[in-house]
Amino acid sequence: MDKDLGKRRSAEEAAKYVERGMTLGLGTGSTAAYLVDILGERVKEGWQLRGVPTSEETRRHAERVGIEIIEPDETTQIDLAIDGADEVDPNLNLIKGGGAALLREKIVANAAKKFIVIADKSKRVTALGAFPLPVEITPFGWALTVRAMREALKASGFEQAKLTLRARDGAPVITDGGNLIIDCELGRIENPAPLDAKLSSLPGVVETGLFTDMTDLVIFGDDNDVSIAKAA
Numbered sequence: 764m765d766k767d768l769g770k771r772r773s774a775e776e777a778a779k780y781v782e783r784g785m786t787l788g789l790g791t792g793s794t795a796a797y798l799v800d801i802l803g804e805r806v807k808e809g810w811q812l813r814g815v816p817t818s819e820e821t822r823r824h825a826e827r828v829g830i831e832i833i834e835p836d837e838t839t840q841i842d843l844a845i846d847g848a849d850e851v852d853p854n855l856n857l858i859k860g861g862g863a864a865l866l867r868e869k870i871v872a873n874a875a876k877k878f879i880v881i882a883d884k885s886k887r888v889t890a891l892g893a894f895p896l897p898v899e900i901t902p903f904g905w906a907l908t909v910r911a912m913r914e915a916l917k918a919s920g921f922e923q924a925k926l927t928l929r930a931r932d933g934a935p936v937i938t939d940g941g942n943l944i945i946d947c948e949l950g951r952i953e954n955p956a957p958l959d960a961k962l963s964s965l966p967g968v969v970e971t972g973l974f975t976d977m978t979d980l981v982i983f984g985d986d987n988d989v990s991i992a993k994a995a
């Protein structure tokens with residue numbers, strides 16, 4: 764399968780859900796970038812669209828293609844958020860955060876009236892966990908937070924969990940929120956919601972990349988086609 768073609772097809776299909784005048788949550792990553800390009804074309808055709816970007820990278824991209832950017836406040840209504848994912852299970856639970864944008868992505872998806880995920884078909888899995896789970900933590904006391912995460916994971920049955928501070932070019936990756944990312948190799952995650960709750964309850968943990976019970980629709984693309992999975 765040509766993954767890039769699958770990503771583009773899923774973005775094209777998702778664009779059909781976008782209506783004139785909407786305020787959109789704009790996701791982060793290579794799949795979401797295809798959608799931003801398509802939306803930019805719409806704006807050039809005269810559509811009025813406003814975007815709440817989920818990362819500084821997406822903000823720059825959206826500005827480049829002419830989409831009006833708005834800063835979210837408590838009155839902001841996000842009609843539709845569209846974002847990529849690293850894994851999608853049969854219940855439409857997700858692992859996200861491969862692009863380190865999981866915090867803003869989760870805030871925006873949670874606030875949106877509708878949340879659509881776009882992905883190439885390789886992201887469809889029978890259970891989450893082959894992709895290491897990203898967890899955003901504060902820089903202060905980070906090693907203590909990792910120790911607490913290890914203990915919590917052990918107590919949740921993940922005895923073999925391997926936790927790694929995400930780094931690029933020898934330096935820790937810093938998120939748009941000024942935090943760090945710990946990538947957790949866990950293996951199969953049977954029950955994502957309790958694991959999300961457990962990790963999120965730890966001091967120092969800002970957010971996890973587990974998105975449970977949030978997704979309305981997933982559009983999977985491949986070389987030839989798209990398929991749609993809907994929340995039960």
Ligand code: 5RP
Nearest residue numbers: 792793794847860861862864
């Ligand atoms: C960024 C994300 C992305 O949506 C996820 O990593 C998928 O990226 P891509 O579309 O490039 O495969 O969660 O934090």
